[in-house]
Amino acid sequence: MLTSIALILLLGLLLGWIFSKLKLPSLLGMIILGIILGPHALDLIDESILMISGDLRQIALVIILTRAGLSLDLSDLKKVGRPAVLMCFVPACAEILGTVLFAPVLLKVSFLEAGIIGSVIAAVSPAVIVPRMIKMIDEGYGTNKSIPQLILAGASVDDVFVIVIFTALTTLASTGTISAGSFAQIPISIALGILLGFAVGAVLVLFLQRYHMRDSVKIMIILSISFLLLEVQNRLEGTIPVSGLLAIMSMGIIIKQKYDVLASRLAIKYNKLWLAAEIFLFVLVGAVVDLKYVVSAGVASILLIVGALLFRMLGVAFSLIKTDLLKKERLFCMLAYTPKATVQAAIGAIPLSMGLDCGNTVLTVAVLAILITAPFGAVCVDNLYKRLLMK
Numbered sequence: 001m002l003t004s005i006a007l008i009l010l011l012g013l014l015l016g017w018i019f020s021k022l023k024l025p026s027l028l029g030m031i032i033l034g035i036i037l038g039p040h041a042l043d044l045i046d047e048s049i050l051m052i053s054g055d056l057r058q059i060a061l062v063i064i065l066t067r068a069g070l071s072l073d074l075s076d077l078k079k080v081g082r083p084a085v086l087m088c089f090v091p092a093c094a095e096i097l098g099t100v101l102f103a104p105v106l107l108k109v110s111f112l113e114a115g116i117i118g119s120v121i122a123a124v125s126p127a128v129i130v131p132r133m134i135k136m137i138d139e140g141y142g143t144n145k146s147i148p149q150l151i152l153a154g155a156s157v158d159d160v161f162v163i164v165i166f167t168a169l170t171t172l173a174s175t176g177t178i179s180a181g182s183f184a185q186i187p188i189s190i191a192l193g194i195l196l197g198f199a200v201g202a203v204l205v206l207f208l209q210r211y212h213m214r215d216s217v218k219i220m221i222i223l224s225i226s227f228l229l230l231e232v233q234n235r236l237e238g239t240i241p242v243s244g245l246l247a248i249m250s251m252g253i254i255i256k257q258k259y260d261v262l263a264s265r266l267a268i269k270y271n272k273l274w275l276a277a278e279i280f281l282f283v284l285v286g287a288v289v290d291l292k293y294v295v296s297a298g299v300a301s302i303l304l305i306v307g308a309l310l311f312r313m314l315g316v317a318f319s320l321i322k323t324d325l326l327k328k329e330r331l332f333c334m335l336a337y338t339p340k341a342t343v344q345a346a347i348g349a350i351p352l353s354m355g356l357d358c359g360n361t362v363l364t365v366a367v368l369a370i371l372i373t374a375p376f377g378a379v380c381v382d383n384l385y386k387r388l389l390m391k
Contacts, residue, residue, distance in 0.1 A: 004046040007037060012279035025378035027128065027282045031341075031370070034286020045287055053284040057342060060274075060281035061127060062226045065245055067270040068130045068152050069197075069252015070263045071137050076149040083319050087154030088190075089161045091315035091337055095122040096165070098311025099304065106300040107365075112173055113358035116351055119166035120362055121308060121369040123343035126245075127281055128374055129155045129336065131274065132381045142332070142389035145325060151336050154319075159343055160193070160243045161186055166347060173356050185241040193243030196232070197250025200225060204251065205258045218262070219269050225251070285345045285370065293364040294371065301365050305372055309338055332381075332388040339377025340369045 015029030037044045049056070077084055099118030103109050109117070133148035142148050164186045204225065208218060226248045233244030256263040313334040320330050348366030352359030 001046045001048050004037075004044065004049050007044060008033075008049075008283045009276065009279055011037070012283050016279070023383070025375060025382055027278070027341075027378055028375045030279055030282035031286035031289070031374065034283040035289050035291065036286075037283070038287035038289065040290040040292070049284075050287065053287065054346060056280050057284055057345070058230065059227075060277035061245060061342060062223070062230070062248055063270060063273050063277045064127060064130045065156065065249045066222065066226060066252045067134060067267060067274060068126075068156070069249040069254075070256050070267045070270065071134050072149055072152060072249075072253050072256060074253060074257050076143075076146040077153055080146045080150045080153075083323050084150050084153050086319035087150060087316065087337070088157035090319045091124075091154075091312045092122040092158050092162050092165075094315025094318070095308045095312035096162075098308040102304050102307045106304050107361055109358055109361060112169065113356075113361070116166065116169045116173060116356070116358060117304075117362050117365050118308065119162055119169055120344060120348055120351075120366050121305065121340060122165075122312070123159050123162040123340060124155045124337055125339045125341040125343065125374065125377075126155050126159065127278075127285075127342045128339040128378055129381075131278070132336075132378070132385075136385055136389070139391070141385050141391050142329070144390055145329065147325070147329060147333065147389060151333060155337070156246060156249055157190055160189055160246060163343065163347065164189065164241075166350075170351060170354060170356070173351075173358075174354055189241035189243045190246060192240065193233075193246030194250045196229065196242060197247035197252075198254050200229065200247065201251035201254025202258065205255055208262060209259065215262075215265050215269055219266065219273075222251075222255075222266070281342070285341050288345050288349070289367050289370065290363075293360070293367050297364045297368050301368050302372070304365065305369050309373065312337065328388040329390075332384060335380040335384065336377065338380070339374045341374045344370050 011033050012030050015033045016026030019029035020026045036042055039045070039050065096115060096118035099121065100111055100114045103114035103117050104111060107114075107117075129151060133152045136142055136148040164183070168183060204222070229247045229251070230244040232247075233242050236242055252263075255266070316334045316337050317330060320333060323330075325333070344366040348363050349359075351362045356362075
């Protein structure tokens, strides 16, 4: 295991540096490294790491979503208003609709199977988007119109929405029944996640204001509480839907709101944690990619992903109607909302493990979506934010 960790960190740093020097996103180098080291290629990653890769990826998400919360000002979100709400579900719905229209023609699947494919690829990747939006906030790009805050908030809720849709559709495919309660879980999960995070954050602020300790100790406390919030989500699953990841980000928002000086210091610490977490996240995402599915995918799967992305971008454009954003700012939002990675890596293989007929097809499209959209979205944001947004 130690050898695998050393390989992941050292080679991840090296390939990330090489790709950044080539003016490409470092995450692309890390994903490629994961493919090379993974079980479908050289098989140099210890099996014990692969067994807990889902947990490791989730820890990385916890770090970056907490960091996002520490940067988000509630007044900025209030200023955005309606578009922030629409961005949470309209682009995802548009992408699923595009998949349902195109997939039966291109991949010869049923409409239900097309819906499952759409629900897998429709989730945007916080791991790709969040660190870039935080960087833009720190540098002051687009903040005059709260553009990075808008994308941050929408991307975090988007995942919750899409995963509930995916669960409902796979249940329908395997059992033939679906309940209205499945869709009712979406607003309940979002609302309870936000309320839980706000409550925990408020109590945590009172505690940290009363008892003085080193910032490193505060980081350990906040990380531990974040893990417990995820456990609350897992324990209540099937009874009370609550989004642990949204609770974690909401906790960070309350710390920012009530204890801004501390939030600024903690944000610097979380940036340092993200350096290692990012490598593990994207290398392990690459490790689940099986290139034989990519080879067998054909042009049809690529056309499907491109067509679905176009629908997603139209959904973003619709969400931004009647805002004061310029055309180039709207274009930036449309491009920034395209990358996929973590959710596809997490749920892409589930239909196959459930024995659904479309399982291999879903996994193939999920793998392709990661390889096409993660670099595309990252490249667009990294190279265009200074041109399209006002500082």
